[in-house]
Amino acid sequence: MFIDDTIAAIATAPGEAGVGIIRISGNDAIEIANGIFKSKSGKKLKEADIRRLVYGHIVDPKTQEVIDEVLVVYMRAPYTYTREDIVEVNCHGGIIPVKRILQLILRMGARMAEAGEFTKRAFLNGRIDLAQAEAVMDLISAKTDTGFGVALDQLEGSLSKEVEGIRNEILQLLAHIEVSIDFSEEDVDEVTLDYLLEGSKAVKEKMIKLHETAETGKILREGLNTVIIGKPNVGKSSLLNALLKESRAIVTEIPGTTRDIIEEQLNIKGIPIRLVDTAGIRDTDDIVEKIGVDKSKEFFNKADLVIFMLDSSRELTQEDIEIMEMIKIKKAIVLVNKTDLPQILDLSKVYDILGEKNVIKISLMEKTGLSELEDTLVDMVYKGDIKTKDHIMVTNIRHKNALERAIISLEEGIEAINKKLAMDFIEVDFKNTWDYLGEITGDTVGEDLIDHIFANFCIGK
Ligand SMILES: Nc1nc2c(c(=O)[nH]1)N(C=O)[C@@H](CNc1ccc(C(=O)N[C@@H](CCC(=O)O)C(=O)O)cc1)CN2
Numbered sequence: 001m002f003i004d005d006t007i008a009a010i011a012t013a014p015g016e017a018g019v020g021i022i023r024i025s026g027n028d029a030i031e032i033a034n035g036i037f038k039s040k041s042g043k044k045l046k047e048a049d050i051r052r053l054v055y056g057h058i059v060d061p062k063t064q065e066v067i068d069e070v071l072v073v074y075m076r077a078p079y080t081y082t083r084e085d086i087v088e089v090n091c092h093g094g095i096i097p098v099k100r101i102l103q104l105i106l107r108m109g110a111r112m113a114e115a116g117e118f119t120k121r122a123f124l125n126g127r128i129d130l131a132q133a134e135a136v137m138d139l140i141s142a143k144t145d146t147g148f149g150v151a152l153d154q155l156e157g158s159l160s161k162e163v164e165g166i167r168n169e170i171l172q173l174l175a176h177i178e179v180s181i182d183f184s185e186e187d188v189d190e191v192t193l194d195y196l197l198e199g200s201k202a203v204k205e206k207m208i209k210l211h212e213t214a215e216t217g218k219i220l221r222e223g224l225n226t227v228i229i230g231k232p233n234v235g236k237s238s239l240l241n242a243l244l245k246e247s248r249a250i251v252t253e254i255p256g257t258t259r260d261i262i263e264e265q266l267n268i269k270g271i272p273i274r275l276v277d278t279a280g281i282r283d284t285d286d287i288v289e290k291i292g293v294d295k296s297k298e299f300f301n302k303a304d305l306v307i308f309m310l311d312s313s314r315e316l317t318q319e320d321i322e323i324m325e326m327i328k329i330k331k332a333i334v335l336v337n338k339t340d341l342p343q344i345l346d347l348s349k350v351y352d353i354l355g356e357k358n359v360i361k362i363s364l365m366e367k368t369g370l371s372e373l374e375d376t377l378v379d380m381v382y383k384g385d386i387k388t389k390d391h392i393m394v395t396n397i398r399h400k401n402a403l404e405r406a407i408i409s410l411e412e413g414i415e416a417i418n419k420k421l422a423m424d425f426i427e428v429d430f431k432n433t434w435d436y437l438g439e440i441t442g443d444t445v446g447e448d449l450i451d452h453i454f455a456n457f458c459i460g461k
Pocket residue numbers: 021078079080081088127
């Protein structure tokens with residue numbers, strides 16, 4: 001793949017801001033920049049200016065009109081983000097200067113960058129691998145410090161190193177297999193088979209360990225989809241408000257959610273949580289019936305966690321029991337609220353149906369039990385596994401799927417060894433394992449998949 005055109009895009013978020021940045025990358029970056037930039041001294045950007053901010057103005061070469069007062073920086077290939085020549089124009093923030101400067105750059109011969117194209121070039125030019133490139137996107141969309149930390153470690157190569165380590169072990173086993181294919185006419189000796197078996201089991205262990213991080217990883221990357229459910233008046237809105245107050249970083253309601261369903265983003269001890277209040281479901285009195293039908297069901301089904309609220313100052317109703325039957329198969333926390341009031345609720349029935357689930361008593365009025373709720377959430381996400389704090393973890397579903405296919409192939413290889421099948425058969429399974437792992441780092445993926453991955457990036461990245 002040979003890249004010969006020069007791309008440009010606005011790198012900063014649109015809107016009023018202190019500074020806006022337009023990035024140009026490619027062979028013509030410096031020529032294009034020199035066509036529109038007038039430094040104070042009148043000199044063109046040159047080698048001595050590399051990686052230094054140079055003061056001047058962007059001037060339309062046709063009309064000599066001054067577009068903005070700027071600082072520009074020239075970074076020379078290959079020591080740049082894309083490994084190509086890059087010029088960045090730092091203009092005043094706000095939509096007018098950035099747009100006009102970009103238009104001028106495009107008029108000078110640059111092409112508008114596609115979504116993620118700068119990072120795609122960094123990947124295609126070999127500065128980072130695919131998992132690292134994907135981590136760039138996760139950095140931008142991270143909602144909590146923990147999520148950001150995991151993505152940053154992934155950008156620095158934590159996952160890639162682990163995967164490459166595993167791949168190298170597979171490669172060693174493959175080398176052994178190939179040697180025995182070349183040298184033995186008859187049956188392979190037991191020593192070789194034992195060696196392969198032991199090696200494969202050890203490497204499979206590693207892969208399974210890595211795979212076990214995927215559930216937590218997905219939550220840190222995408223957030224824990226949580227639904228609060230309970231009869232009217234049990235205290236759902238009060239819970240939402242209490243958690244919002246506790247939450248360190250409150251992210252505003254995300255666009256695209258329907259008006260009648262309240263979705264809030266919370267940060268509970270570093271875990272990003274997407275909390276859906278079943279507000280929209282309570283148009284009718286019968287929550288169970290409502291959930292049976294519309295999009296609330298969708299929310300309910302895709303929830304990673306259900307928080308079921310009960311009012312302990314009232315008796316259990318048929319509706320509560322129906323809700324409990326529904327959440328039996330889900331990961332759920334039972335919140336028994338209003339413990340400050342005279343206790344009427346017969347909890348034994350709750351334990352009968354949901355005995356194995358976490359039951360937490362709280363009073364939102366008196367603000368008791370909230371920290372137990374938070375601790376329970378954290379425990380459920382980390383499953384007591386401190387190792388995930390090393391941040392060597394799988395956060396991306398694409399990586400998880402590839403890892404799963406790799407594990408299956410390896411298991412097939414192990415089975416083939418146990419059955420003492422011909423080495424050629426065993427070799428195929430190990431080769432597949434190696435290939436599937438390579439999909440994570442992008443070593444063994446096709447152009448279509450690469451295009452697809454970067455198409456989901458944002459413009460300017
Ligand atoms: N102005 C600006 N700020 C930015 C970026 C950018 O592109 N422009 N970045 C973009 O998202 C991030 C920084 N990431 C970067 C990653 C690599 C290189 C780079 O030039 N790497 C070279 C040389 C490294 C070195 O000097 O040692 C290399 O790896 O060869 C630059 C920025 C965040 N801040």
